[in-house]
Amino acid sequence: MKIAMWVNGVHRDLEVPPLKRLLDVLREDLGLIGAKEGCGEGECGACAVILDGRLVNSCLLPAYRAHGRVVRTIEGLGTPEHPDPVQSAFVAEGAVQCGYCIPGLVMASRALLDEEAAPSRPRIREALAGNLCRCTGYERVVRAVERAALSPARACGAEPSPNPAADLEASPGDEVVVHVPGSLRAACEALARGGVTVVGGATDLGVLMHEEIVAPRVVLDLSRVAELHGVRREGGALVIGAATPYADLLRDADVARDLPCLHAAVRSVGAPAIQSLGTLGGNLANGSPGADAVPPLLALGARLRLVSVAGEREVAADAFFTGYRATVRRDDELVAAIVVPLPAAGTRQSFRKAGTRRAQAIAKVNLAACARIEGGVLRGVRLAAGSVGPTVILLRRTMALLEGEPAADLDRLAEAAAAAASAEVAPIDDVRSTATYRRDVTGNLVKRFVASLCEMHTR
Amino acid sequence: MPAPSDRSQVGAPIPRLDAWGKVTGATRFLPDDPRPDAWLGAAVRSPLPHARLVSVAKTAAFPAAAVLLTAPDLPCANLVAMVREDLPLLAADEVRFATQPVALVAAPDRATLKAALAAVTVELEELPAVLDLDAALRGEGPVWGADNVVAEYRIDRGDPDAAFASAATVVEGTYVTGYQEHMYLEPQGVVATPRPDGGVEILGSLQCPYYIHNAMKRALGLDGDRVVVRQSPTGGAFGGKEDYPSILALQAAVLALRCGHPVAMIYERREDVACTTKRHPSRTRYRSAFDAEGRLLAVDVDLVLDAGAFTTLSPVVLSRGVLHVAGPYRIPHARIRGRTVATHTPPNGAFRGFGVPQAAFACERQMDRAARRLGLDPAELRRRNLVRDGDTFVFGQTLRPGMAAADLVLARVLERSGYAQRRREARAFNARGGALRRGVGVTLCLHGGGFTGDGEDRIKGRASVRLDPDGAVTLLVSSVEMGQGAATVLPQIAAEALGVPVARVRFHQPDTSAVPDSGPTVASRTTMVVGRILVDACRQLADKARAFAGDKCADPLAAAAHAGLSATAVYEPDPDIAWDQANHHGDAYQGWSWAAAVAEVEVDVDTMEVRPVKLTHVVEIGRAVNPVLCVGQVEGGTLQGLAWGHLEEMKLKDGRYLNDRMSTYIIPTSLDAPDFDVELAELPSPRGPFGAKGLGELPMNAGAPALAAAIEDALDLEVFEAPVTPEILLRRWREVRR
């Protein structure tokens, strides 16, 4: 496949297999070896580069996705003679040890400072959380970013602008066919032909391809389908395009204000480089019981709009999953949009994730919860939990137990709800945790949520 | 910290000399150079932990271009020389751990290699496997030798039984620690290139060029000149590239010799985690006797390490563990027994700390348990028992004046962290209830720098310096830069010894054809031991230059630049050192470094997620050659210790590691790291260059016990294990509350 991209300000025309990883294109075709492979599965960030202004892990990104885009790598950032302030600060603060993680960490720092000139310490830690460093303990790295924030970014000349509409040109030797349609109609038609792998952000697929579990022959990429992007108000609901990257959702004021539990869940997905690419459509369609953005959708009573050439239908988010990694979505359907009714006034929302660590973590248990107190009783109680069964589930029995109960004795109610929640989940032991832990923590999180409602009650 | 004058190179916080290459992406690690002529090599591995190897064969689909090597085809002795020579390069008739190589394959490209690997059939007859420590201790199998005991050490002092009988309080506890994966960011890799003279050259990501050199000479029967080992810039090692590269290099070498092409073996992450060595899991039974004032009278300790299926470095790891298990405390009577036993699991190996983190965890947990029983503050109990100058360790080493700094680091860390105040604040915070609990824990550790006892005398490390025509001096040592800063610190030491700016010193990339054997880059010995040899070499060179240029010359090195001068120094043993290796008795280490840490944590009692909030660490390291680099070592090592203490869990199933990916073996992110506050205390040691002692491993020891202590403080329950996972904590919290 012929692709064209701007790399470090230079226009590059390349002939590459469409699903070759951007990391390999940079290293093998362009000789840019600054980006490293530390894991090949999006975990370590050693391969991180900046794509159209956002940090991405180049090991997860298929080459065709860079077509028409602007890529910055460590080589384009600065030289010892003309360094970027981030580079100077890393040197000055002693933030470098073995150096293998450093190109990725420097790019992550640059991406942060480009967006936020004076980030706080917690923000810096959050922004770097997808870049694992085994040597430094991060202290000097954080200090380096604080130091770099004090100096203005080096003017790097006129940055080329991306040309997202640029058409892709297949080559005779291509083993994979790639469709990157600009409209939903065209996307549905491509899908209707069958044998197609849909790509949202490829953050799940990239891992599966690396493990050789999936080997797509025909790819339908949603990144340029206008109808599938963005958040808009439709009556009493927010309608979220299924292919909107998490990074856009996080910057959306309506989502932050009206759907704080979804906002919190999205913020907990992976780390910034994963959020730059990952989508709700992928999180849903992938069907993992540990998907973090899904419990809020169930708790908020969202409906999913599924679209195919045959038409459109809506299913409730909690009716979408039928079993472990199984959904009601037909092969010819796309998850097009997520319709989230605006919660009733006074609804308290919460999202909690007990993960394997504080970022870049798979949930051992997650819980999204919504409820309000109306006329002294609990109303609109919805609790959804992940990683406690084959699918994300609504804790229906616990919800029923709480709905309409007087809010007078929340502590007692919280105890009862905790016991009910622990009883209604069916978790397993696996490499990340135990069934007992998952059951107990589900109960604890439910209890904490219910007990916390009184803060609102007294207000 | 002494202020660096501009003349002084030692003590100057200069940026590391390799920093710019690393921050600009210019540094080329092993995978970064294209090698179109190189073939690719891989191992065929046993999926079973214990089996009779019936056959290894090619099917018809095996590509003609590829080569297959099994044990009978090996062009060399089937062994990888380490402490012993029990580890075969390829399993010959019995497989003793899952992932053990049974054959090697090389092919000109990736596709052919894949096809070749798919066309090898391995027939195994499964045998019962011994997978846990208790079975191994019962002598089941046996996996190794007659009784599975790969090594055993004892320390006996005084009359422990009488001391226990007279004790006011006896405290008992059993402490377990788990595997730890190094997870250096750059996976292991080597490239072997056959030489026209029948020898072979190795380029690789490694710590110990001469270990590999030796293993290659032993197995291939080659003389030293025909084996060349070079180090490529190394993306982290932490001990993981101490022993394993000998195996990988030999595999690549035999393939290269067979196919006649360079052979690259560069691991992907999954193979690296699945097959390379880990920190030894441990179990320590600890009994301590105290008098009425809380003074230690005696300890009785039984330390067991899981060696895995072969010897590798386990006896040495055990020896160090045994020598550190009584901690920095004054103990008149002791009975210490250490064993490392074999199981049908992948061999465990070197990891920063080398047995001490396991020992320190047990010792420090026991001190905290004792403090609870005695009703004393943990810091106070330590203060009452710590060793001071003139005290004698249980293994017979008496601390000479200026050697002990336990008191110093403990006092400093308590003050710097505001320990007493922070503990009171945590109590007040916890009294309010809610989901979060705070806790503050303290720990006191030590680490012996350099090889144990007379180890350095036996190694007789050498270092050379060469005066180049441009007036600069090149350092020729086999110590490698792996992130720890050797390529900056050694030049600083040499510059100081020569009286020149650091800019006039070069560090030669380790290469056995160009540098002498300074010993391996391990045991926190590079700065202290190799640095000192280097100082001797520099002084010789300076003398030669002065002799050449005359006494009045202001810059004799510049004047003698074209004279082709060089100098080599050999390790000078200290005549006062007395060490009895057979009885494990005497002056175990010449330079002790000391550390005290205070950890502050926040625990969410709903999920038992532990967040280290702040970590204050005071280390006494003789002289900080480069304070910025020292602080970086402390922070990085401490985080590895903290994470081993609660996050890093490696599970095994049927003798195989389950967590063999970065997404399942969890190392800390920037959000999992606390804010660090590090203080370097300096009591110059007469044994190290300009007073410097070892530092690399010391910080690894304090993280886990400090964290465990803080968790105990936060939750008011006891912690016996590393990692103490949220799953364990939640269970114990329930038990305590029931």
Ligand SMILES: Cc1cc2nc3c(=O)[nH]c(=O)nc-3n(C[C@H](O)[C@H](O)[C@H](O)COP(=O)(O)OP(=O)(O)OC[C@H]3O[C@@H](n4cnc5c(N)ncnc54)[C@H](O)[C@@H]3O)c2cc1C
């Ligand atoms: C390092 C790392 C960390 C991660 N951390 C988290 C985490 O903390 N929490 C979490 O929940 N997930 C996590 N993930 C998983 C992943 O990022 C999310 O599931 C993400 O939402 C997937 O979205 P995507 O667009 O990238 O999916 P893709 O990989 O593009 O697709 C995933 C699946 O969905 C299908 N698909 C995608 N979009 C659509 C659509 N619109 N209609 C129909 N089918 C579609 C694809 O065909 C594929 O089967 C992590 C992944 C990585 C690599």
Ligand code: FES
């Ligand atoms: S290589 Fe680790 S995230 Fe890409």
Ligand code: FES
């Ligand atoms: S500097 Fe070595 S991994 Fe970060």
